[in-house]
Amino acid sequence: MDKNTLFNKLVSFTTSVHRVTKELTKNAKSESISQVQYNILEYIAVSQPVTPSEISECQDIAMPNTSRELKKLSEKNLIEKIIDPNDRRKQTICLSKEGEMMMDEAFSTIQSRFLDKIQNASLEDLEEIEQAIEILQKKLFY
Amino acid sequence: MDKNTLFNKLVSFTTSVHRVTKELTKNAKSESISQVQYNILEYIAVSQPVTPSEISECQDIAMPNTSRELKKLSEKNLIEKIIDPNDRRKQTICLSKEGEMMMDEAFSTIQSRFLDKIQNASLEDLEEIEQAIEILQKKLFY
DNA sequence: CAATTTACTTATCAAATGATAAGTAAGAGG
DNA sequence: CCTCTTACTTATCATTTGATAAGTAAATTG
Secondary structure: OOHHHHHHHHHHHHHHHHHHHHHHHOOOOOOOOOHHHHHHHHHHHHHOOEOHHHHHHHHOOOHHHHHHHHHHHHHOOOEEEEEOOOOOOOEEEEEOHHHHHHHHHHHHHHHHHHHHHOOOOOHHHHHHHHHHHHHHHHHOOO | OOHHHHHHHHHHHHHHHHHHHHHHHOOOOOOOOOHHHHHHHHHHHHHOOEOHHHHHHHHOOOHHHHHHHHHHHHHOOOEEEEEOOOOOOOEEEEEOHHHHHHHHHHHHHHHHHHHHHOOOOOHHHHHHHHHHHHHHHHHOOO
16 A cells, blocks of 8 residues: 555545535525635634634635625625724624524535435444544544 | 534535645646636546546536637647547547646646655554545445 | 834726527437 | 437627735834
């Protein structure tokens, strides 16, 4: 088992992960937002509260573009901007009620597709899957 | 360990996979092609020979757009179109010598970053990683 | 407190991508 | 043959995304 073989397996694996993720998430997002806007909302959902700079860095979107998309999301009432009272240059971004609802809906669609996918897995399978995920997360995808 | 918890772990895991993949592949592609063009070339590289219809379906790009991008790739001498002699409506798409070279270069960049990432892993770690990949590929990302 | 830096905004522009309508040419089926 | 279907192309247009220059307002620093 040399490292080159492992690399090839990794390529095939990540391809599969991307394909399945795409299957699970296909059309899960509301049609009223773009892909990038969805990515931003998803990031806010799991990391809130966040600042525009953090979004910019983690999502790899230049600040002016981040600012533009946040403005659009704000106009759609999906997020709330709160100015940091300690440093009035900074902002704290959170999902609005409406934004939470939209993301909850998307997540539950994805989750039910996932449950479908593993409906025939045995308890041992699920244990194995969980362990495998933890190993990879710790040793490879950190 | 209920399925909902497993779902949350999966979400966090796929996020990590996407992030690390992005790290490994960042700037690996030549600047002379777009992201979509790179995806198409990558697909051709691992699946050749393929038809435009297969590319369209697997990459989820509408036929007219697939046709446009293939034309651009052809004009850049990265792929070759061969008309199927049995059915002259069909085409067989392959990488050209130049296309092969470009993809080899991209892959070796990615591979060397991967080797960097696992340079400190022990032999047991690598074994574990390999097994975990196989389990997930078989039981979850099929 | 003047100069600089930080955090974010506004305005533009170009390129990439996606969607749709219409067209060509070859094969398939009656 | 004549029609229908398949595989792909061309043309066009709207939207999204990415890049860059310039601007504002608040904090920091010497």
